[in-house]
Amino acid sequence: MKELCRKFQKSIIFALKLFMYVACFATFFLLFAIDNREIIELSRTAAVTLSTYVIILFLLSGTYGSYAIGKKKGKDILFSLTLTGILTDLITYFELTIMKTNEANNTTFKIENVGILVSVIIIQFIIHFVFVQLGNRFYFWLNDAEKCLIIVSDTVGTSEAGRVASALAEFNERYRVYDVVECNAPDIKDRIVEADTVVMYDVPVDIRKDIIDWCYQNLKNIYFNPGVADILEHNSEQTVIDDISFFTWQFHLITFEQRIVKRLMDLIIASVLLVLTSPVLLISAICIKKNDGGRVLFRQKRATANGRVFEIYKFRTMKENVENKSVTKDDDRITPVGRVLRKYRIDELPQLMNIVKGDMSLVGPRPEMLENVEDYTKELPEFRYRLRMKAGLTGYAQIFGKYNTSSKDKLMLDLMYIENYSLIKDIQLLFQTVLVIFKAEESTEAFSDK
Numbered sequence: 001m002k003e004l005c006r007k008f009q010k011s012i013i014f015a016l017k018l019f020m021y022v023a024c025f026a027t028f029f030l031l032f033a034i035d036n037r038e039i040i041e042l043s044r045t046a047a048v049t050l051s052t053y054v055i056i057l058f059l060l061s062g063t064y065g066s067y068a069i070g071k072k073k074g075k076d077i078l079f080s081l082t083l084t085g086i087l088t089d090l091i092t093y094f095e096l097t098i099m100k101t102n103e104a105n106n107t108t109f110k111i112e113n114v115g116i117l118v119s120v121i122i123i124q125f126i127i128h129f130v131f132v133q134l135g136n137r138f139y140f141w142l143n144d145a146e147k148c149l150i151i152v153s154d155t156v157g158t159s160e161a162g163r164v165a166s167a168l169a170e171f172n173e174r175y176r177v178y179d180v181v182e183c184n185a186p187d188i189k190d191r192i193v194e195a196d197t198v199v200m201y202d203v204p205v206d207i208r209k210d211i212i213d214w215c216y217q218n219l220k221n222i223y224f225n226p227g228v229a230d231i232l233e234h235n236s237e238q239t240v241i242d243d244i245s246f247f248t249w250q251f252h253l254i255t256f257e258q259r260i261v262k263r264l265m266d267l268i269i270a271s272v273l274l275v276l277t278s279p280v281l282l283i284s285a286i287c288i289k290k291n292d293g294g295r296v297l298f299r300q301k302r303a304t305a306n307g308r309v310f311e312i313y314k315f316r317t318m319k320e321n322v323e324n325k326s327v328t329k330d331d332d333r334i335t336p337v338g339r340v341l342r343k344y345r346i347d348e349l350p351q352l353m354n355i356v357k358g359d360m361s362l363v364g365p366r367p368e369m370l371e372n373v374e375d376y377t378k379e380l381p382e383f384r385y386r387l388r389m390k391a392g393l394t395g396y397a398q399i400f401g402k403y404n405t406s407s408k409d410k411l412m413l414d415l416m417y418i419e420n421y422s423l424i425k426d427i428q429l430l431f432q433t434v435l436v437i438f439k440a441e442e443s444t445e446a447f448s449d450k
Contacts, residue, residue: 069135149195302367364392
């Protein structure tokens with residue numbers, strides 16, 4: 001039975017995904033048809049509503065990720081599906097409400113069927129939960145945890161190897177670390193043969209090539225963290241000059257036209273967000289002031305494009321007149337109000353004023369403290385490359401990283417953004433930023449104080 005299911009694994013998971021989306025689609029249209037019969041009949045309203053639902057669902061699924069069974073944690077898949085479903089329902093609901101504003105129905109725009117909308121969202125959440133559970137149980141019934149061998153360079157040390165092992169342990173149903181070995185170990189090839197998956201971290205390129213060749217020869221899964229050259233290679237194009245094949249990467253920076261569009265988008269969205277979040281800003285300011293009577297805003301010099309220094313605005317989350325250094329776990333400098341503000345990233349909201357002023361962009365590399373830029377650049381000269389683009393409120397490093405993400409991993413995330421820049425990518429990252437709220441505990445994990 002397992003062997004048969006394994007042959008059709010992708011098809012079965014695709015079928016589960018299809019049934020899930022059909023169930024959610026049917027829930028929306030059948031429930032709203034109670035008071036809007038036209039959406040399930042041959043009509044212009046039905047065609048427009050159906051098209052809106054399908055297009056928005058497709059776009060948001062591409063942004064947040066869809067039914068990634070076996071690739072993400074169950075709760076992360078559920079969060080992504082739920083958020084996609086809610087936003088799709090809301091946009092389609094408002095589109096339907098606008099279409100009903102006519103002489104035959106409502107002469108003015110009118111919010112109605114709120115109870116049905118809430119019912120749709122609840123039922124769809126249950127559908128998502130059931131299908132995520134079914135998908136995960138099927139996948140992990142069929143696939144045992146991959147036996148992972150972690151390979152590190154002799155310069156990395158046990159702490160980094162432990163960090164990789166800890167990251168894999170978060171996905172304990174998919175990965176099982178059985179050993180850690182240095183890349184120059186004499187019996188490394190025998191160790192690789194015993195594994196299902198090889199995970200390399202900071203392995204020198206020349207040694208990594210030999211390991212990849214051996215893994216490919218022995219049909220082993222491969223993971224390795226990228227360097228600058230890997231990112232450039234990933235973004236290169238295939239070309240043939242005469243009869244010689246090349247990968248080509250052309251040096252480029254954001255164009256003048258892209259800067260104009262990006263700046264307009266920053267101004268419009270940041271201004272709107274300042275208005276929408278003004279109640280949160282006001283309440284936060286009152287709480288900070290009431291807590292200890294100190295300053296509401298914290299200002300600090302940060303580096304942005306081309307090394308230009310500007311003063312960043314944040315809500316003060318620490319006691320006044322304390323040492324200025326990166327936050328550590330259980331840091332006693334943080335105030336009770338500050339812990340809440342940091343947990344949900346509310347302390348970052350005043351940076352919307354930096355964006356309006358032009359110091360920052362909505363999306364871009366995270367602006368680091370000047371002390372960190374200096375220290376990180378000494379340790380990792382390539383760190384200066386992230387200053388090729390204006391600093392941002394959100395971005396790859398802010399969404400996929402944590403406060404305590406290593407300087408090298410931050411650099412790689414930022415370079416992935418810089419080398420893949422597009423307006424569409426910026427919009428996707430803005431939507432993905434919403435997910436940071438759902439993983440507040442993980443994204444705000446601080447540096448160890450050891």
